[in-house]
Amino acid sequence: CSYRLRDALHPLWQSPLTIPGGTRQSPINIQWRDSVYDPFLKPLKISYDPTTCLHIWNNGYSFLVEFDDSTDRSIIVGGPLENQYRLKQFHFHWGAINEWGSEHTVDSKFYPAELHLVHWNAVVYPTFEEAVMEGNGLAVIGVFLKLGAHHEGLQTLVDALPAVKHKDTVVEFDVFDPSCLIPSCPDYWTYAGSLTTPPLTESVTWIIKKQPIEVDENQLEAFRMLLFTSDGEEEKRMVDNFRPLQPLMNRTVRSSFQ
Numbered sequence: 302c303s304y305r306l307r308d309a310l311h312p313l314w315q316s317p318l319t320i321p322g323g324t325r326q327s328p329i330n331i332q333w334r335d336s337v338y339d340p341f342l343k344p345l346k347i348s349y350d351p352t353t354c355l356h357i358w359n360n361g362y363s364f365l366v367e368f369d370d371s372t373d374r375s376i377i378v379g380g381p382l383e384n385q386y387r388l389k390q391f392h393f394h395w396g397a398i399n400e401w402g403s404e405h406t407v408d409s410k411f412y413p414a415e416l417h418l419v420h421w422n423a424v425v426y427p428t429f430e431e432a433v434m435e436g437n438g439l440a441v442i443g444v445f446l447k448l449g450a451h452h453e454g455l456q457t458l459v460d461a462l463p464a465v466k467h468k469d470t471v472v473e474f475d476v477f478d479p480s481c482l483i484p485s486c487p488d489y490w491t492y493a494g495s496l497t498t499p500p501l502t503e504s505v506t507w508i509i510k511k512q513p514i515e516v517d518e519n520q521l522e523a524f525r526m527l528l529f530t531s532d533g534e535e536e537k538r539m540v541d542n543f544r545p546l547q548p549l550m551n552r553t554v555r556s557s558f559q
């Protein structure tokens with residue numbers, strides 16, 4: 302692994318980072334028959350305040366919808382989590398074509414896209430930046446997107462995407478309830494993993510919903526119109542922004558359902 306120790310002691314993060322190439326990297330393939338039903342897993346409780354929505358930002362990897370995480374107005378609790386976690390942002394990963402695009406796979410099947418709702422443990426850690434460094438610091442809900450019916454709730458987001466076509470552009474987006482993007486079926490898998498983009502820290506409790514949401518072709522195409530590149534640079538379409546599958550190593554994926 303080409304990870305330089307110097308980066309691990311980057312001034313931004315005083316203590317050494319867990320070096321990627323570690324033991325709990327993400328994403329992974331979820332082999333349904335190898336997942337273990339855990340009857341002690343609680344239902345995940347989601348309560349988002351739509352007015353905590355701030356803006357949409359093209360950060361050159363994906364587009365992020367960011368939230369005001371200065372209070373506990375948008376939180377999740379229960380599921381595999383010991384504490385409540387605050388919503389900070391959500392974003393997507395997708396492919397150039399519908400055959401692939403998700404980060405996680407189920408029985409080696411890719412979905413055309415995957416939604417990540419990123420939360421942090423503000424009960425235990427004073428800032429997001431510190432939570433990113435800790436094994437129980439983050440909780441990310443993963444939702445698979447499949448090709449199907451038009452998704453009304455997603456459309457309000459899709460309509461705003463032309464305003465963030467280029468890297469490092471931001472557009473105000475001030476009322477949105479991400480609950481509309483989460484399937485009604487309560488079933489999920491959960492495992493201990495990592496961020497899937499730098500700093501790749503092993504700080505994520507992953508909660509992957511079993512049921513996908515349906516979006517239509519035009520909505521997926523709208524994601525593919527975004528650019529990795531800044532205004533004025535040679536255009537590179539923002540597609541295939543998913544990390545390769547990582548080894549499961551010594552981990553068990555638990556399911557909340559039989």
Ligand SMILES: Nc1nnc(SCC(=O)Nc2ccc(S(N)(=O)=O)cc2)s1
Pocket residue numbers: 313417419430433441495496497498499500
């Ligand atoms: N000092 C620091 N500021 N910010 C960071 S990490 C920023 C961040 O939210 N990164 C992030 C990367 C990947 C994912 S993902 N794809 O959900 O695993 C979620 C979140 S460390």
Ligand SMILES: [Zn+2]
Pocket residue numbers: 392393394417497
């Ligand atoms: Zn992600």
